Amino acid sequence: MIIGSGCGASPNPTQNKIASGSCTAGSKFVPASVPLIELSCDSFTNSSSQHRTEVEPASFAFGTTLITSFQVGRIFSGGAADIGYAVSTDGGGTWSGGLLPGITTFQGGGTYSAVSDTSVIYDAAHGVWLIATLPISNSSIAVSVSRSSDGGVTWSHPILVAQGADLDKNWITCDNTQTSPHYGNCYMEWDDNGNNNLVYMSTSSDGGSTWSPASAVTGANGLGGQPLVQASGNVVVPFLTNGSAIASFSSTNGGATWDTPVAVASANPRTVLGNLRTDALPSAQVDAAGTVYVVWQDCSFRAACSSNDLVMSTSSDGITWKGPSRIPIDALTSTVDHFIPGLGIDSATSGSSAHLGLTYYYYPQANCTASTCTLYVGFLSSLDGGNTWSAPTTLAGPMSLSWLPSTSSGQMVGDYIATSFSGGKAYGFFAVAQANSGSALNQAIYTTEAGFDVATRAAVASSSGERPVVSGRSSSSNRALHVPVRR
Numbered sequence: 001m002i003i004g005s006g007c008g009a010s011p012n013p014t015q016n017k018i019a020s021g022s023c024t025a026g027s028k029f030v031p032a033s034v035p036l037i038e039l040s041c042d043s044f045t046n047s048s049s050q051h052r053t054e055v056e057p058a059s060f061a062f063g064t065t066l067i068t069s070f071q072v073g074r075i076f077s078g079g080a081a082d083i084g085y086a087v088s089t090d091g092g093g094t095w096s097g098g099l100l101p102g103i104t105t106f107q108g109g110g111t112y113s114a115v116s117d118t119s120v121i122y123d124a125a126h127g128v129w130l131i132a133t134l135p136i137s138n139s140s141i142a143v144s145v146s147r148s149s150d151g152g153v154t155w156s157h158p159i160l161v162a163q164g165a166d167l168d169k170n171w172i173t174c175d176n177t178q179t180s181p182h183y184g185n186c187y188m189e190w191d192d193n194g195n196n197n198l199v200y201m202s203t204s205s206d207g208g209s210t211w212s213p214a215s216a217v218t219g220a221n222g223l224g225g226q227p228l229v230q231a232s233g234n235v236v237v238p239f240l241t242n243g244s245a246i247a248s249f250s251s252t253n254g255g256a257t258w259d260t261p262v263a264v265a266s267a268n269p270r271t272v273l274g275n276l277r278t279d280a281l282p283s284a285q286v287d288a289a290g291t292v293y294v295v296w297q298d299c300s301f302r303a304a305c306s307s308n309d310l311v312m313s314t315s316s317d318g319i320t321w322k323g324p325s326r327i328p329i330d331a332l333t334s335t336v337d338h339f340i341p342g343l344g345i346d347s348a349t350s351g352s353s354a355h356l357g358l359t360y361y362y363y364p365q366a367n368c369t370a371s372t373c374t375l376y377v378g379f380l381s382s383l384d385g386g387n388t389w390s391a392p393t394t395l396a397g398p399m400s401l402s403w404l405p406s407t408s409s410g411q412m413v414g415d416y417i418a419t420s421f422s423g424g425k426a427y428g429f430f431a432v433a434q435a436n437s438g439s440a441l442n443q444a445i446y447t448t449e450a451g452f453d454v455a456t457r458a459a460v461a462s463s464s465g466e467r468p469v470v471s472g473r474s475s476s477s478n479r480a481l482h483v484p485v486r487r
Contacts, residue, residue, distance in 0.1 A: 034395050035449040036432070039086035039095055042073045042444070046106050048113070049073035049081045050405040053443045056414030057429035061347075061422040062122040062176070064091040067152050068420075068429040069118040069131045070445050072099065073106070074405040074412060078487040079114030079136045082107040084445070087152035091422040092451050100146050102157030103135050110157075112137050116487040117170050124176040125184030126207030132172040132188060133158060134487060141167040141487075143190050145208045161202050161211045166194030168487055169223040169281075169415075173235075175254075180233035182254035187235055189225040197221045197242055203255035212255070219260040220249050224281035224415075230290035236318030238284045238294045240267060246282055246296060250318040264321045268470055270299035270308050272339050273366065274373035274401050277410035283343040289350035291316050293386065295358065297339040300468035301326045307337040307366035310358065312386055324468075327358065328461035329380060329392050337366035338378075344419030344426055346454075354385040355454050357419045357426030359395070374398035375413070377430050381454035388459035395448065396432045403433035405441060413443075425451030 042052040050073070057070040066088045073081030082104050086097035101108025103115045112135040119132045129148040134141060135158060144158035161170075170190035175182050186204045188211065191197045199220035202211045217237075225239035235255060238248040246264040251257060267280040280296045287293070295312045299305040309330075313323035330336040339361055346355035359379050368374070376397030381390045404411035418429045433443040 034393060036396065036446040037095060037449050039068065039445045039447060040070070040072065040084045040097055044073040044081045044106055046073065046081050049075050051440055053405040053441050054084065054445045055080070055405065055412050055431050055443070056118070056416060057418050057431070057445050058119040058416070059418035059420040059427070059429045060120045060122055061420040062124065064422060065089050065122070065151060066092055066420055066422050066427060067120050067129060068418065068445065068447070069120045071116060071118065074407070075114050076406055077408065079116035079134070081114070083115055083118045083131065083133050085120070085131060085152065085155075086445070089151060092425065092427050092447070100131060100133070100155050103133060103144075108157070110135075112142075117168070119171045121172050121174050121186065122176065123174040123184065123186055123207050128207040130172060130174070130186065130208045131155065132170050134167065134170050136487065140165055143167055143170045143188060145172065145188070147208050159208060161188050162190065162200065162214045164192055164194070166192060168193040168197070169225070171226050173227045173229055175229040175233055177229070177231050177233065180229070180231065182233040185254050187227045187229070187255055189227050189237055191223045191225070193223070197223050199225055199239060201227075201237075201255060201258055215258060217249050217258045217261070220247070222247070226282060226284040228284055228286040228292055230286060230292070230318075231288065232290060234318065236286070236292050236315070238264060238282045238292070240279065240281050240296070244280070246280070246294060246313070248315070248318050262319050264294060264313050265324045267296060267298060268300045268305070269297050270305050270337070270366070272308065272337060272363075273368055274370045275410040276373070276375070276401060277407055277412045277415065278339045279415065281415055283341045283416060285343050285345040287345050287350040287354040287385070288347055291350065291354070291385070292318055293343060293345065293356070295327070295341045295343045297341065298324065300470040301332060301466055303469055305470050307335065308339050310338050310341050310360060314386070325386070326463040326466050327386070328389055328463040329378065332466070335365050335367070337363040340414065340417055342417035342419045342428060342430070344421055346421040346424060352385050352387070353383070355421065355424070356382040356386055357421065357428070357452060357454055359417055359419045359428030359430055361413060361417075370401055373401050375401065377428070377432065379426075379428055379452060381426060381452060381457050383454060383459065387464070388462045390454070390457035391460045395428065395430070396446065399433045403436055403441060404443065422451070424455060425453050427451045
């Protein structure tokens with residue numbers, strides 16, 4: 001169990017700094033096995049949010065700089081009071097951070113009532129960090145980016161990418177390969193939930209200052225797309241389809257046009273019990289040679305779909321996919337339920353020597369109720385592109401589901417979490433909840449204090465030769481039929 005005090009003072013809207021008081025970036029807490037650092041804390045007091053809550057971190061690393069962004073002050077009907085961020089410029093040694101200005105009415109003079117679905121990227125060609133967000137008002141939802149040209153010290157007000165009545169699940173990436181014909185292009189993905197989750201793309205070639213008109217991707221209806229750029233400059237976007245499958249679409253011309261989707265694999269998630277908000281949204285990364293890796297929660301390898309494993313497919317071209325293979329966190333006979341993966345890959349590694357880190361949530365016992373389910377965070381790694389894996393390490397838990405903020409889709413720690421590498425070390429970013437303080441919750445974003453040196457973590461397990469035992473969909477009450485995850 002992590003032990004620590006709650007947060008203190010309200011955020012100062014004139015400063016991009018971590019709030020003062022007992023909630024300070026760099027505070028160290030030591031659970032049962034791995035020391036963690038609390039990166040931020042919800043110090044808002046607005047009545048529309050559930051305080052104190054932080055959820056759904058994304059992350060990216062470039063050189064020795066690591067940045068994570070996340071929701072602060074979760075609102076039941078969708079989104080949060082603002083987007084927070086934490087920055088390390090020394091490879092995870094020390095951290096600072098703050099709140100993005102100019103988005104919501106609660107921070108820095110914004111006009112929106114909430115903001116959701118953040119992701120972060122670095123554009124090396126233009127020397128700018130970009131945080132993508134989904135600002136929400138009573139009449140519309142926007143896709144936007146905030147820019148930082150000083151390494152995350154200060155951030156601009158949001159720049160509009162697109163706007164509509166019911167947009168959802170945006171994600172951003174940039175082409176950082178100097179030999180790519182599209183070096184310096186950045187790509188934004190989102191879906192229109194009010195139009196059968198039709199997926200759109202937009203491209204920027206000037207560091208996120210301006211964006212091309214939204215381009216609908218023919219045949220792409222789903223959510224949770226995560227665009228990735230291969231070393232060649234080709235863009236591959238894995239996503240979860242409306243039909244409960246993992247698919248991907250690509251562009252070979254810098255986002256001028258987008259090919260129709262191809263199948264990756266069926267998605268067969270088991271319903272995670274306890275009214276916890278989860279779905280088989282993919283977590284996707286690319287290695288130095290351009291191999292794309294996609295991980296999601298799936299019960300296909302378990303008899304009677306008894307619990308979820310995390311499974312992985314790979315592709316060298318975004319068209320032909322291998323797998324899926326089961327990630328052997330636990331034995332097939334275990335009762336453990338695994339979900340909400342956050343995959344990271346060391347960008348200096350590739351192929352059979354690719355270093356992978358995977359952070360995830362789990363229940364030790366899949367068959368539980370809202371009052372008996374116990375939530376944990378785990379981590380494991382691979383030194384050979386996912387052929388073999390280390391023993392798992394528990395990072396945090398047990399957490400009671402009553403400690404989590406509520407949404408219309410269930411209790412929430414995030415629809416996604418993240419892992420990034422810096423200096424060969426893997427840093428997971430995840431929400432951890434502690435016991436409520438009276439009527440206030442106590443959930444914040446954490447990472448490991450020193451990261452994981454994955455090169456020292458020996459392989460102990462492989463799922464080579466395993467085959468799925470569940471195929472297609474079933475009417476079993478233990479199987480999750482896909483319902484779009486909302487903001």
